[in-house]
Every structure is written in C-alpha cells, then in structure tokens.
Amino acid sequence: MRVAVTGTPGTGKTTATDRLADAWDGAEELRVVHLNDVIREEGFHDGADPDRGSLYADLDALAGWLDERADADVELVDSHLAHHLDADRVVVVRCRPDELKRRLTDRGETPAKARENAEAEALDVVLAEAVERHGFDAVYEVDATDRSPDDVADAVAAVVRGEREPSAGTVDFAGYL
Secondary structure, three states, X not given: OEEEEEOOOOXXXXXXXXXXXXXXXXXXXXXXXXXXXXXXXXXXXXXXXXXXXXXXXXXXXXXXXXXXXXOOOEEEEEOOOHHHOOOOEEEEEEOOHHHHHHHHHHOOOOHXXXXXXXXXXXXXXXXXXXXXXXXXXXXXXXXOOOOOHHHHHXXXXXXXXXXXXXXXXXXXXXXXX
8 A cells, every 4th residue: 555645845744754664563564755865866857946956856757666666565655746646545744834934944945935835835735736636535634733743643654544534625724825
C-alpha cells in the first residue's frame, strides 16, 4: 500500500513520517521515501526555478523509480508533490497559515516565499490537487497546527491502519485571506 503524505512546505510532513517510521509497531514492513531527497540525489529534475530556487521535478521519472522499488508492505511517500503520484491513500498535512508563515521564516525562507506558501495553504491548493487526482474517498486531512509531531505521526498511522475515515474538506483556513 502506498500512502502519499503531502502538504504545503513547512506543515510537518517529514517530521511526522520520520517519527512514524521510528515508532512503527505494525506487522507490515514500513518504508518512508522522502521524494525531495530522491529528486536531488537521483537527478529527477529539469533544472531550478531561478526566482524560487526550487527544482522542476520530473514526476514521470519519480513514478517509475517508486514503482521499481515498491517492495515494502507500506510505503509512505513524503513531499509537497507526493499527491501527484499514484497512491492508495493521501494524507494532506495542514497548518494554520500564520503559523506556517512563522515556521518557514524561522527555518530561513524569505518573507515572500513564506507568504506565498501561507496563501497557498489558505486557498487549499494541495488539498484541491489531491482530491482532483485521488477523489474524496482517498484523502485525509490532518491539522498539525497545534499538535506535536508525535500526534501528527499517530494520525498518519491511523490512516495507514484504516482507523480513520477520509476527511477532505474538514480544515478551513480561508479566513486568513
């Protein structure tokens, strides 16, 4: 089973998937794939955006790479791009835009990039893309704003284990705008 763990940069995806991998006690083998690392390490990109410094990911190459290595019972695919790939379930990690903006500036992002990502979060950009590709029945939202990384990891684990119902559309940050 492939579970895409996606969301706007800074929401807590990577921390949550790492915590889940460390605490996993399921009978199934669990593997975490951090797509942003794979893009850089394997060269699955077509250069960098000169304004943002981010790489233009080659999603077809990523999809092929993932399919060739699909050997774990559960594969968590972590990236703000993960929802663009095939997955059985999609977890969209969310964060209140003002908090997201703070997190991004604290980790050194420019104010413009932090503002752009906060606005994308308020507009549900990643959620809308995930629902469009995978449908409402496969998308789960997790609001990480006031939750510890371990709590977010537990919420992702509940999705993996089938203990949560799909929940696309339950988080609303439109008031930020």
